[in-house]
Amino acid sequence: MRRGSAQRLRLLLLILCCSSAVAAKKPTYIVHMAKSRMPPSFAEHRHWYDASLRSVSGSAEVLYFYDTVAHGFSARLTPAEARALARRYGVLSVEPETRYELHTTRTPEFLGLDRGGGFVTSSDSDGDVVVGVLDTGVWPERKSFDDAGFGPVPASWKGGCEEGKDFVPAAACNRKLVGARSFYRGYEASMGPMDESKEARSPRDNDGHGTHTSTTVAGSAVPDASLLGYAAGTARGMSSRARVAVYKVCWVGGCFSSDILAGMDKAVEDGCGVLSLSLGGRVADYYRDGIAIGAFTAMEKGVFVSCSAGNAGPVPTSLSNVAPWITTVGAGTLDRDFPAYVVLGNGENYTGATLYGGDPLPSSPLELVYAGNVTNTTNGNLCMLGTLLPEKVAGKIVLCDRGINSRVQKGYVVSEAGGAGMVLANSAGNGEELVADAHLLPATGVGEKAGNAIRSYLFSDPSPTATIVFRGTKVGVRPSPVVAAFSSRGPNTITRAILKPDLIAPGVNILAGWTGAVGPTGLGMDARRTEFNVISGTSMSCPHVSGLAALLKGAHPEWSPAAIRSALMTTAYAAYPSGDSIIDAATGRAATPFDLGAGHVDPPRAMDPGLIYDLTVDDYLDFLCASNYTPFRIASLTKRSNFTCDATRTYAVSDLNYPSFAVAFPATTNDVVVGDATTVKHRRTLTNVGGPGTYKATVRAWAGTEAGGVKVAVEPSELSFTEVGERRGYTVRFSAAGQPSGTTGFGRLEWSDGEHVVASPLAFTWK
Ligand SMILES: *[C@@H]1O[C@H](CO)[C@@H](O)[C@H](O)[C@H]1NC(C)=O
Ligand SMILES: *[C@@H]1O[C@H](CO)[C@@H](O)[C@H](O)[C@H]1NC(C)=O
Ligand SMILES: *[C@@H]1O[C@H](CO)[C@@H](O)[C@H](O)[C@H]1NC(C)=O
Ligand SMILES: *[C@@H]1O[C@H](CO)[C@@H](O)[C@H](O)[C@H]1NC(C)=O
Numbered sequence: 001m002r003r004g005s006a007q008r009l010r011l012l013l014l015i016l017c018c019s020s021a022v023a024a025k026k027p028t029y030i031v032h033m034a035k036s037r038m039p040p041s042f043a044e045h046r047h048w049y050d051a052s053l054r055s056v057s058g059s060a061e062v063l064y065f066y067d068t069v070a071h072g073f074s075a076r077l078t079p080a081e082a083r084a085l086a087r088r089y090g091v092l093s094v095e096p097e098t099r100y101e102l103h104t105t106r107t108p109e110f111l112g113l114d115r116g117g118g119f120v121t122s123s124d125s126d127g128d129v130v131v132g133v134l135d136t137g138v139w140p141e142r143k144s145f146d147d148a149g150f151g152p153v154p155a156s157w158k159g160g161c162e163e164g165k166d167f168v169p170a171a172a173c174n175r176k177l178v179g180a181r182s183f184y185r186g187y188e189a190s191m192g193p194m195d196e197s198k199e200a201r202s203p204r205d206n207d208g209h210g211t212h213t214s215t216t217v218a219g220s221a222v223p224d225a226s227l228l229g230y231a232a233g234t235a236r237g238m239s240s241r242a243r244v245a246v247y248k249v250c251w252v253g254g255c256f257s258s259d260i261l262a263g264m265d266k267a268v269e270d271g272c273g274v275l276s277l278s279l280g281g282r283v284a285d286y287y288r289d290g291i292a293i294g295a296f297t298a299m300e301k302g303v304f305v306s307c308s309a310g311n312a313g314p315v316p317t318s319l320s321n322v323a324p325w326i327t328t329v330g331a332g333t334l335d336r337d338f339p340a341y342v343v344l345g346n347g348e349n350y351t352g353a354t355l356y357g358g359d360p361l362p363s364s365p366l367e368l369v370y371a372g373n374v375t376n377t378t379n380g381n382l383c384m385l386g387t388l389l390p391e392k393v394a395g396k397i398v399l400c401d402r403g404i405n406s407r408v409q410k411g412y413v414v415s416e417a418g419g420a421g422m423v424l425a426n427s428a429g430n431g432e433e434l435v436a437d438a439h440l441l442p443a444t445g446v447g448e449k450a451g452n453a454i455r456s457y458l459f460s461d462p463s464p465t466a467t468i469v470f471r472g473t474k475v476g477v478r479p480s481p482v483v484a485a486f487s488s489r490g491p492n493t494i495t496r497a498i499l500k501p502d503l504i505a506p507g508v509n510i511l512a513g514w515t516g517a518v519g520p521t522g523l524g525m526d527a528r529r530t531e532f533n534v535i536s537g538t539s540m541s542c543p544h545v546s547g548l549a550a551l552l553k554g555a556h557p558e559w560s561p562a563a564i565r566s567a568l569m570t571t572a573y574a575a576y577p578s579g580d581s582i583i584d585a586a587t588g589r590a591a592t593p594f595d596l597g598a599g600h601v602d603p604p605r606a607m608d609p610g611l612i613y614d615l616t617v618d619d620y621l622d623f624l625c626a627s628n629y630t631p632f633r634i635a636s637l638t639k640r641s642n643f644t645c646d647a648t649r650t651y652a653v654s655d656l657n658y659p660s661f662a663v664a665f666p667a668t669t670n671d672v673v674v675g676d677a678t679t680v681k682h683r684r685t686l687t688n689v690g691g692p693g694t695y696k697a698t699v700r701a702w703a704g705t706e707a708g709g710v711k712v713a714v715e716p717s718e719l720s721f722t723e724v725g726e727r728r729g730y731t732v733r734f735s736a737a738g739q740p741s742g743t744t745g746f747g748r749l750e751w752s753d754g755e756h757v758v759a760s761p762l763a764f765t766w767k
Contacts, residue, residue: 031073037090100260129273134263146222213276220237275295304546304549313330314587329505340470342446345368361421424444488538491662512533545601560614570760631644652672694719747762
C-alpha cells in the first residue's frame with residue numbers, strides 16, 4: 001500500500017521503543033507436522049502435536065493448531081527448543097514466524113464492466129461466492145455493506161461472525177458481510193498485549209485498509225460516493241453480488257504469519273471461494289513462506305488466492321508472493337486524475353495531483369520557500385516532524401521533498417510550523433508518477449521534473465512566489481493505464497522460469513470504503529471522518545482481481561483457480577488501441593512483462609477466453625519435484641507426508657502449464673534442453689472452454705522492446721477443438737545465441753481462432 005510510509009514509521013517507532021521487551025521474549029515458530037504419521041497411541045492430532053511440544057518445553061503453549069491449509073501448530077520457543085523440536089518424530093519443519101506488511105468509483109467503468117451486455121447484473125451466480133479478505137478488519141457501518149436485495153447466505157457457508165470489542169455480530173454481519181473473525185495470538189505473543197485504546201481486539205477495522213480492500217472486492221453500489229468531493233460517482237466493488245468475509249490478521253504492529261496462517265486455515269474451512277491478501281514481506285522460498293504454504297492447500301481445495309505483488313518498484317526483482325499457485329497482482333493507473341497547478345511568480349505553471357478538500361489559497365501569490373532553507377537540520381528538505389522553523393515558514397508555501405516520512409505527514413509538519421501551503425516534489429525513484437493525497441493543508445504533489453524546475457526557480461529568483469490552483473477531478477486521462485512506478489517488478493528470484501507478476505489491475509488513486517476510526521490521511525491529528533477514501537498501492541489492485549475472480553467463479557463454477565487466472569491473463573491487454581505498449585510510469589517507456597506480466601485485466605474478455613491453461617495439484621507436485629524440493633519441504637507445502645518424486649522421471653519447471661513463458665539462457669539442468677544450452681523447450685496444454693474452432697499460433701514482438709534475437713518455434717502451430725473440455729498439447733522451442741549477462745528480451749505468443757485471442761507474454765533473460 002502506498003499510504004505505507006506512515007504505517008512503517010509507526011512500526012519502526014514501536015520497535016525502537018520496545019526492543020528490550022521484545023528481545024526478552026521467545027520468538028514464535030510455525031511447526032509443520034506429518035499428520036498421517038501420527039503414532040497410533042494418540043487419539044487426536046492435537047494431542048500428538050501438544051505432546052511433541054511438551055517433550056522440548058515444559059512451559060510452551062500452543063498459539064494455534066492448524067488443520068486445513070497447514071498441518072501443525074505455532075508456539076513460542078527458544079531457538080534451542082526449536083532445534084530440538086525439529087529433530088522429533090513426525091516434525092517436518094520448524095520455521096521462525098515472519099512479519100508481513102500491508103502492501104475505487106471509476107474502476108468498474110474503466111474496466112468495461114458496464115459494457116458487453118452487463119454480465120455483472122445478468123447473473124446472480126457470483127452471489128454464491130464468498131471472498132475472504134485477510135486484512136485489518138472491517139468497518140461494517142458502511143453503505144457498501146448494504147445487503148438489500150441479497151438472497152440468503154449460501155447454504156455451504158460455514159463461517160462465523162465473532163463478537164469482540166466494538167463489534168456486535170447482529171449489527172455487523174448480514175447477507176453481504178457474511179463473516180468476520182480476528183487473529184491476534186501471534187501478534188500479542190510477539191509484541192505484548194495490544195493497546196485497546198488504539199485497536200480493537202475484534203474484527204473492527206481501526207486502520208481503513210481492510211475496509212478499503214473488502215469494499216473494492218465486493219462493495220454494494222453506493223451512489224454519490226466521493227472523498228471530499230473528489231472521484232465523485234457510484235462506488236461499487238468488482239463483484240457487487242459476491243459476499244465478503246473478513247479475517248483480521250493485521251494490527252498496528254504488522255501482520256504475523258502465525259495469525260495469517262490461522263486466518264487462511266479458517267477461511268478455507270469456512271467455505272471461502274476466493275482469498276484476497278493485500279500484504280507481503282521479504283520474498284522467501286515457498287516452503288518457508290506462510291502465505292505460499294496456506295495458498296497451496298487453498299488452491300487444492302479450489303480456492304482462488306490473489307495477492308499483491310508489493311510496492312517495492314521500480315527496482316527489478318522486488319516482488320513478493322511469487323508462488324505459481326498464487327495470482328500475483330501489480331498496479332496500474334486509471335484514466336482519472338486530480339489535477340492542481342502550481343503557478344510560479346515567473347508565470348510558469350506545473351501540473352500536480354491532490355485530494356485536498358478545504359478552502360483554496362488566496363489568489364494573490366504567496367512567498368515560496370524550500371524546506372531545506374527553513375530548517376535547522378540537514379534532512380530538513382524532507383519536512384520531518386519538528387524540523388521546520390516557524391519564523392521562516394509562517395504564511396508561506398513550502399517546497400518539501402519526498403522520502404522517509406509519509407507524504408501527508410509532511411503536510412502536517414508544514415501546517416504545524418504555520419505554513420500556508422505545500423508543494424511536494426517527487427524524488428528520482430518516484431519519477432513523474434503522481435499519487436494524490438487528502439492533505440491537511442492546501443498542497444499538491446508534483447513530478448520529479450517539475451520539482452527540479454521549481455527548485456531552480458527558488459534558488460535563482462531573489463523573491464520567489466507561488467500559488468496552487470485546485471482543479472478537482474478529471475477523467476479521460478491518456479495514456480492509461482500506465483504501470484505504477486511503485487508496483488514491484490520481476491524477474492522472479494525464486495523460480496526464474498515462472499514469470500511474475502501475473503498481471504496488473506487498477507491500484508493508483510482508488511476510491512473505496514473507509515474506516516470511521518481515522519481520517520483519510522490516517523494521521524492521528526486528522527479529525528476528518530469520511531465514508532470513502534482514495535488510496536494507492538498493489539494492496540488496491542489485488543482486491544480488484546479477487547473480485548473479478550469471484551465473477552468468473554460465479555459464471556464458471558467448474559473452473560479451477562488456474563483456469564480463472566488463465567482466463568484473466570490470456571485476455572489481458574499489454575498495448576493501447578494504437579498498438580503501442582502500455583507505458584511504465586517509472587521510465588516513460590514501454591513496460592515489459594517483468595513490469596506488468598500478461599498485461600492489464602480486461603474482464604469482459606476474461607468471461608469468454610476461448611481456451612485456458614489448466615493446472616491440477618499433480619502438475620504443481622511435478623513442479624516441486626522439478627524444483628528439487630526435498631520430501632520434507634514438499635510435505636510442509638502440500639501436507640502430503642508420503643509423496644515422493646519418481647526417480648525414473650525427468651521433471652521440468654518449463655513444463656508447468658503456466659499461461660506465460662519465462663526463459664533463462666543459458667539453459668540449466670532444470671530446463672528441457674534440445675541439443676546444446678542454446679535451445680530450450682517448453683510444453684503446454686490448452687483446454688477448450690469455448691465453441692468449436694481452429695486456433696493458429698502467431699509470435700509477435702513486444703512493441704517498444706528488443707526480442708534479443710530469440711527464435712521461437714511453435715509445434716504444432718495449429719490446434720483444432722470440437723468439444724468443450726477437449727485438450728491439445730503443443731511445444732515451443734526458444735533458440736538464442738549468447739548475449740551479455742543481464743540482457744533481456746520480450747515477445748508475445750498468441751493463439752487465435754479469429755474471434756478469441758489467447759495471448760501469453762514471453763520474457764527472456766541471459767545470465
Ligand atoms: C498554465 O500554463 C498554460 C500555458 O503553458 C496555460 O494555458 C494555463 O492557463 C496555465 N494555467 C494556470 C492555472 O495558470
Ligand atoms: C537554499 O538551499 C540550497 C541548497 O539546498 C542552496 O543552494 C541555497 O543557497 C539556499 N538558499 C538560501 C537563501 O539559503
Ligand atoms: C530546531 O528547531 C526546532 C523547531 O524550532 C526546535 O524544536 C529544535 O530544538 C531545533 N533544533 C536545533 C538543533 O536547534
Ligand atoms: C501414507 O502413509 C500412511 C502411513 O505411513 C498410510 O497409512 C497412508 O495410507 C499413506 N497414504 C498414501 C496416500 O499413500
